Amino acid sequence: MSIKIDFETDVLIVGGGPSGATLARLLSKKNKNNILLEKNFNFDKPCGGGIKSQVFREFDIPKDLEKKEIKVFNLKSIKNDISVNLNNSSISIVLRQEFDKKLRDLAQESGSKLLEARFLECFFENDDVISKIKMKNEIIHIRSNYLIGADGVQSTVRKKVFGNNTNALLTNYALIDNKDIDYCDFYFGDDYSPNEYAWIFPHGNKVSVGAVLKNDDAKTVFGKFKDKYYENEKVKGYFIPCWNDDKAFYKNRTFLVGDAAGHVLPFTYEGIYFAIKSAEILSKAIINNEPKMYQELWNKTYLKKFRFFKFMQKVFLRNDFFVNLMLKFFGKEKLQRRALSYWNGSSQPISNKKILFKIFTLFFRK
Numbered sequence: 299m300s301i302k303i304d305f306e307t308d309v310l311i312v313g314g315g316p317s318g319a320t321l322a323r324l325l326s327k328k329n330k331n332n333i334l335l336e337k338n339f340n341f342d343k344p345c346g347g348g349i350k351s352q353v354f355r356e357f358d359i360p361k362d363l364e365k366k367e368i369k370v371f372n373l374k375s376i377k378n379d380i381s382v383n384l385n386n387s388s389i390s391i392v393l394r395q396e397f398d399k400k401l402r403d404l405a406q407e408s409g410s411k412l413l414e415a416r417f418l419e420c421f422f423e424n425d426d427v428i429s430k431i432k433m434k435n436e437i438i439h440i441r442s443n444y445l446i447g448a449d450g451v452q453s454t455v456r457k458k459v460f461g462n463n464t465n466a467l468l469t470n471y472a473l474i475d476n477k478d479i480d481y482c483d484f485y486f487g488d489d490y491s492p493n494e495y496a497w498i499f500p501h502g503n504k505v506s507v508g509a510v511l512k513n514d515d516a517k518t519v520f521g522k523f524k525d526k527y528y529e530n531e532k533v534k535g536y537f538i539p540c541w542n543d544d545k546a547f548y549k550n551r552t553f554l555v556g557d558a559a560g561h562v563l564p565f566t567y568e569g570i571y572f573a574i575k576s577a578e579i580l581s582k583a584i585i586n587n588e589p590k591m592y593q594e595l596w597n598k599t600y601l602k603k604f605r606f607f608k609f610m611q612k613v614f615l616r617n618d619f620f621v622n623l624m625l626k627f628f629g630k631e632k633l634q635r636r637a638l639s640y641w642n643g644s645s646q647p648i649s650n651k652k653i654l655f656k657i658f659t660l661f662f663r664k
């Protein structure tokens with residue numbers, strides 16, 4: 299039985315979040331024909347919305363999407379409470395519904411075709427991918443040269459093509475109405491979020507409270523944490539990728555990017571910035587028609603950094619003793635500056651063992 303093809307394109311991108319919308323925009327800027335699918339144009343991704351402010355400059359994104367600029371954040375444990383001055387770098391708070399929509403609009407303005415439709419499944423024919431899509435109540439088919447899974451942590455593209463899911467953890471999250479704060483707090487330790495962290499961020503005229511959690515006990519922990527600061531808000535659980543270097547980049551003319559590929563920085567759980575940056579790397583591989591280039595370039599740019607943050611998380615978020623040690627380290631200006639330089643990319647981490655040695659020697663030196 300021959301299938302009626304409704305649209306043909308070089309690249310079909312599934313998911314209009316930061317990774318998919320950025321990829322579409324960058325491909326269009328290079329005149330690479332693409333279709334961007336988003337299943338819900340009004341989707342408001344549950345998210346703290348914290349992103350490195352440099353993203354606006356790097357990707358020419360309108361600065362009015364920044365709802366708050368955070369220049370100082372607080373790190374807290376049961377024993378310590380320290381402020382970290384971000385100096386030249388800062389964190390911006392964005393509202394995801396508005397932010398993602400703008401990124402999709404920018405893609406469309408650059409030439410991408412934008413469809414509100416849901417990817418269902420795909421199959422392969424010679425050098426092409428045929429995708430089955432639900433648009434309104436109709437089933438349509440799109441033929442493309444490449445298929446992109448930018449459809450988030452529970453990626454359907456990944457399930458259908460790679461046959462597995464993104465490694466993920468549950469995040470408990472609540473929005474508190476009618477609160478306006480100007481700071482970001484990060485809470486560490488067993489009372490707040492064992493081996494991970496909890497946060498309180500501004501969110502427009504609301505506040506977002508959340509914690510990355512490992513098991514059911516942690517749910518109780520989050521309840522106590524939230525109730526300590528805010529009452530009666532509805533808590534919901536959402537998945538967030540837990541990066542494990544599973545090398546899910548490319549298979550059968552299909553690429554994964556952003557949460558679908560697990561590209562969330564360990565320890566900090568920053569996913570928006572790395573979704574956008576990974577999309578930039580992928581756009582280069584597609585423009586050059588060199589699928590292997592994606593993984594090679596990503597590894598060259600980020601593998602060391604991701605491994606470093608994973609290692610630091612293992613060492614310092616192990617238990618309350620190490621958490622308090624970490625915050626003591628952060629109390630030292632020199633160590634604080636060094637840690638920030640690894641985070642904002644102004645310097646590259648050296649080997650994990652060497653870095654631990656350096657931290658300890660700097661700490662004990664007068």
Ligand SMILES: Cc1cc2nc3c(=O)[nH]c(=O)nc-3n(C[C@H](O)[C@H](O)[C@H](O)COP(=O)(O)OP(=O)(O)OC[C@H]3O[C@@H](n4cnc5c(N)ncnc54)[C@H](O)[C@@H]3O)c2cc1C
Pocket residue numbers: 312313314315316317318335336337338341343344345346347348349415416417418448449450451453454469470471508536537538555556557558562567568569570571573
């Ligand atoms: C509670 C919580 C708080 C977070 N806080 C932060 C934070 O403060 N800072 C930060 O950097 N990161 C944060 N993250 C992580 C961040 O949200 C993600 O890493 C980021 O959104 C990844 O972008 P993406 O484009 O890859 O995927 P997504 O943003 O998930 O976008 C995927 C898109 O695909 C669409 N889609 C899904 N399936 C289909 C389909 N079948 N067909 C068509 N479209 C589809 C979805 O509607 C969605 O718009 C948080 C995550 C959670 C859960």
